[in-house]
Amino acid sequence: VTLIHARHVAWRDICEEFVVVDLAEKKILGFNLSAGLVWCMLDQPREIRTLTATMEAAMQRQVTEFINTLTDRGLLVETDDPALRCQWPLLVDPPIISWCETIQQAGQASTCAFLPAQNPLCNQVPFS
Amino acid sequence: VCFFARPKSAMQPSSLFLKQDLIRIQFGDIKVAVDTPDKRLFDLVKNRFADFRSNEDPDVVVTCEITSDSVFDKHPPGAAYQFPVIITGTLETEMVGFHFRARFQEGNIHIIGPRATYPIDFALTHLWQRNHPHGFILHGAGLLGDGRGWIASGPSGCGKTTLAGLMGEQALCDEYVGVLRQDHKFKIVGLPFWKGRPGSGRLDGIHFLAHGVEYKKARLNRACAWAAIRKQIGWPFNDPSAAQRTLDLAIALVQEVPCFELQFVPDASIRQFLWEAA
Numbered sequence: 052v053t054l055i056h057a058r059h060v061a062w063r064d065i066c067e068e069f070v071v072v073d074l075a076e077k078k079i080l081g082f083n084l085s086a087g088l089v090w091c092m093l094d095q096p097r098e099i100r101t102l103t104a105t106m107e108a109a110m111q112r113q114v115t116e117f118i119n120t121l122t123d124r125g126l127l128v129e130t131d132d133p134a135l136r137c138q139w140p141l142l143v144d145p146p147i148i149s150w151c152e153t154i155q156q157a158g159q160a161s162t163c164a165f166l167p168a169q170n171p172l173c174n175q176v177p178f179s
Numbered sequence: 180v181c182f183f184a185r186p187k188s189a190m191q192p193s194s195l196f197l198k199q200d201l202i203r204i205q206f207g208d209i210k211v212a213v214d215t216p217d218k219r220l221f222d223l224v225k226n227r228f229a230d231f232r233s234n235e236d237p238d239v240v241v242t243c244e245i246t247s248d249s250v251f252d253k254h255p256p257g258a259a260y261q262f263p264v265i266i267t268g269t270l271e272t273e274m275v276g277f278h279f280r281a282r283f284q285e286g287n288i289h290i291i292g293p294r295a296t297y298p299i300d301f302a303l304t305h306l307w308q309r310n311h312p313h314g315f316i317l318h319g320a321g322l323l324g325d326g327r328g329w330i331a332s333g334p335s336g337c338g339k340t341t342l343a344g345l346m347g348e349q350a351l352c353d354e355y356v357g358v359l360r361q362d363h364k365f366k367i368v369g370l371p372f373w374k375g376r377p378g379s380g381r382l383d384g385i386h387f388l389a390h391g392v393e394y395k396k397a398r399l400n401r402a403c404a405w406a407a408i409r410k411q412i413g414w415p416f417n418d419p420s421a422a423q424r425t426l427d428l429a430i431a432l433v434q435e436v437p438c439f440e441l442q443f444v445p446d447a448s449i450r451q452f453l454w455e456a457a
Contacts, residue, residue: 061423065430066402070409072426074416079409154414155318155334 053134054118054127055096062090068149075125077154086146089114093127098134105139113145120148201240205233205377206303207357207368209310212237213299217245220294227296231371239306241299244291251295264292266302300372307357307370308415314359314368315425316413319385321351321367321375325454328367328380330356331441332411333388341445342388343375349450351375355413358382360428365436384437386453391442394452404438405430 056062061072069087071080082090092102099118103111121127201212202224210233213224220243250262266288288306292298304316319332320343331342343353351369357379359366365382369375387399387407399407412429415421443449 059419061419061426063423063426063430065405070426072414072422074414074419074422077414077416152410154412155410 052100053096053098053130053132054093054122055130055132056090056093057126057128060126071126072154073124073126079152079154080126081149081151083144083147083149085142085144086117086148088140088142089117089146090121092137092140093118093121095135095137096130096132097137101134102137102139106142110142110145114142117146201237202228203233203235203237204228204303204371205231205235207307207311207370207377208379209303209307210235210238211241211303212239213241213243215243215245217243217294219249220245220296223249223294223296224299227299228371230375231369231377233377239286239288241288241290241302243299244289245294246291247293249295250293262293262295264290264298264301266290266292266298304355304370304413305415305417308421311357311359312421312424313361313428314357315415315428316355316370317358317408318354318411318413319356320346320353321356321369322346322349322453323351323367323369323378323380324349326380327383327454329383329453330358330367330385331388332385332408334410337388338390338443338445339388340374342443342449345445345447345449346453347450348376351378358428358432360431365432382436384439385432386439386441389440389442391444393442393444394449395440395442397440399438399440401433403440404433407438407440408433 057075059073059075061074063070064087067084069082069084069090071082071090072078073080099115103114106114118127201214202221204211204213213228215221215224247262254262288302290298290302308314308316317330317332319330320339322329322331322343324346331339333339340353343350351367352372352375354372355370357368357370359368359379366379367382368379369377385404385408386396387404408429412425415425441453443452
């Protein structure tokens, strides 16, 4: 199977972790360093079995599991583009999603003004 | 001054009125005029943007076509936002409980939807984001005084509106503020959400608010600042490349602009504390 990043994501590394913004599910995810390295590799079409073939069994299982999780979440998608060869990075720790947050600021439907306990100034204006 | 000439049978009571003028608004640096023949919507828009009225010629004219009565009369706000709105054209997006398609033709936005101001808010927010590739919208109050600018941000209920109210004329806005990067510096832009005034200025720092029994301010390290700010970003869900730019800008923001946790007591002395502690 050849996989690549889905189009509805934005990502960057910051403060020794990788951050992936999932625009479709409105989630922000934090990856540990190993997960970030795996994620970076998949910026290009990669054939997963070839990539993990050289890993020791335990790590191969963990990486495959992680990639399956990303695929299930829709963050990775199959592609017909030809897979690019590469040197798989040496992973020390198993790749994991360290945290996941739901994005709150998804338009004004999530504004403070909808909270009943808010200041009247905040309450009155958008309700028109 | 002009009159709308329509067949009597087509007139609804609310649309029988003398059109006095366009409602001119300052939306960041975009000059907008809202044009509606509907008297009730006209009044709603006039009230909604009262603090951000302008006398300047518009860059963009927003025209409105009413499809239903005010949805807020019969529905709670969260449900009301699910009423369909079409902002004519092709840009499709989906937000919490709200769907719209948008096309911003040169100088004109046409909105078809319920008698409410939120479709205009959405359209203008998208217009602002589209016009500012080096900017994004943050859930926070914008404060500007003595040549220095601050953002007070945090989750709903943390005190943004209270703080902005206490800052008086130094508050640019109390809910959503524009953040722009220009000439390698960040600046804040007052947007009409909800109370405040038009204006912009250099950004000197960001306060993440917390309730307290005394004033207390502590500098956040980069990781904590990032954890705090990412929850408050208005992510442009319809456009992955815009979201990537927003992510890059937000990371640059916490790297370059000092961020603090601010515990405050809601009284008038916050003004002095805020500027002295700056």
